[in-house]
Amino acid sequence: MTHGQPDDLSLQNGQNVSDQATAQPDGSLGTPAGAEQKVSWLELFFDLIFVVAFDQLAKRLGDSVSLENVGVFALMFTAVWWSWSGNSTFAARYGNESRVYRWGTVAQLVSMAMIALAERGDLEETGGFFAVAFGLNRLIHAALHLWADRQSPEALAYSRAVAAAAGVTGALWLGSALLPGGGRAQLTLWGLALALDILAPILIRQKGLQALPHEAHLPERVGLLQIIALGTVITEIVSGGRGQRLSAATLLPAFLSILTTVALWRLYFDQARSLPLLAAHLAGRVGSMLAWLYGHLPFTLSVVMLGVGLGHGISSGKASEIDRFQPFVVWSLAGAFATLAFLRWNSRRVAGQRGLDRSLVTLLAAALGAALLSRPDLDTRQLHGAAALLTVTAAVLVATDPATRRLGQLEQRVSEVIEERAEALQPEGT
Structure with missing residues (x-):
């Protein structure tokens, strides 16, 4: 204890750090806790796409200071950030060395490049393109989790739940491409799909205990x-x-x-x-x-x-x-x-x-x-x-x-x- 502040992490049942086991289930797909997992060159390449994505969004925001444009910027930024979060947490949960992950990341990288292309233009013209690109990104994410549940049975409940959420939201994004670009109906559907995607890990958080990120x-x-x-x-x-x-x-x-x-x-x-x-x-x-x-x-x-x-x-x-x-x-x-x-x-x-x-x-x-x-x-x-x-x-x-x-x-x-x-x-x- 230092100046009235605890020096140990408070854990369940009143235990401190030294009393808690950190076992990793046998056969787990991800990197065991405590083992090293380096960021791969492919992950760095994937992250570099967000240099372009953020730059395009910044330019879009700078085109107009209206509240409507700020709202659209925040919605599109959340979608871009969520795409990055999905890939990053998947690699941290299930590892970044498998061939399926690498090919899935390449596919997501291509979809992100398409998303970046559609960020700057008028949504009346590019809204459908943005929706299709992001919808495909979510479906790729769902497919990766369906593969993970076959390779990591102890995390079956979590990976299937995430796959289901990503699949549903991917379908919503693809469906929104049929609506008038940049219209209220399309933007509302985007917001609903993002809300479902973001809420899913919160609602199933206890199922994720068997597949915690590295x-x-x-x-x-x-x-x-x-x-x-x-x-x-x-x-x-x-x-x-x-x-x-x-x-x-x-x-x-x-x-x-x-x-x-x-x-x-x-x-x-x-x-x-x-x-x-x-x-x-x-x-x-x-x-x-x-x-x-x-x-x-x-x-x-x-x-x-x-x-x-x-x-x-x-x-x-x-x-x-x-x-x-x-x-x-x-x-x-x-x-x-x-x-x-x-x-x-x-x-x-x-x-x-x-x-x-x-x-x-x-x-x-x-x-x-x-x-x-x-x-x-x-x-x-x-x-x-x-x-x-x-x-x-x-x-x-x-x-x-x-x-x-x-x-x-x-x-x-x-x-x-x-x-x-x-x-x-x-x-x-x-």
Whole structure:
């Protein structure tokens, strides 16, 4: 116990880490807990498609600041993120070395490229194409899980349930292609299909205990996606400055925006990112794991929207244009801080810690501070300067918080316990 904070992960039945077994069922298709599972070159290639997908969505959002366009952007972004999540969690649950997974990922990669092609255009013309491409993506995902239930019988209930959900939603997406492109009926059906897809793992979470994602592989994939999203911000900043004459007046907002991006990177990677997943392996706390995974959707969305606001603020010299894109900076930054606060709270809850620590208070205060930036009428340099000051200050306070270090040490200790358990369960001579 350090300063009133637990040093052990609270587990079921009041046990701590050292008392919990981490056995992997015999014949399991996935990588056993504690064993190494590296991100493959194919997975990296698959993730690179999302560089294009995020860039196209950012450009689509920048075309119009209307609430309708923001809503369509959020809907399409959720679909793109869910496609990435499905492939990443499948690889983390069932392994990434099988031939079927590799060919399935190639097929999903092609479908994602088709989705990216349809993201920028007018949905009246491209809505049907987007729906067909995403519907095929879901059907491929369903087929992968049907294959998994034959290879991993202990996870039969979970894989079949996911396959059924993906199959139904895939059919809904394909059916929506017959509706008028971009119309209310088509968008409503998209929203319904996504809601069913996202709710399915929550409703069947206890069935997933026999096929938990690898405790190191999934956080690595999630971290890679956040780097891609932060890279989108840099792309928007550079694109915004491309049409401006290089001078101190134009370089300063770009420099401040890059500082904001770097500080967000530090804030995210300073967190104990694997604790909820480790708790699922050691204590069956699947709900905390799903909260951790799903919490990355609003964070990634906020980061990409922030890039649009920063980039357009740099590119436009007109006060009216700056005012139009100011909400994309302040509310997206507030959303990023709020999501980081939620992820911090979730990790603390998993570790058995109650109340607020300095980092959690800092993140909540930063979210409020970012929201308050919507009230004053700020020019580009003032707005970007305030955003940079807020983000850098928060990053310093979180990085120097002793509670952050303790959570990291706890995460490392739990990981070592899982590795020791895995080694103890291996037959002699292997």
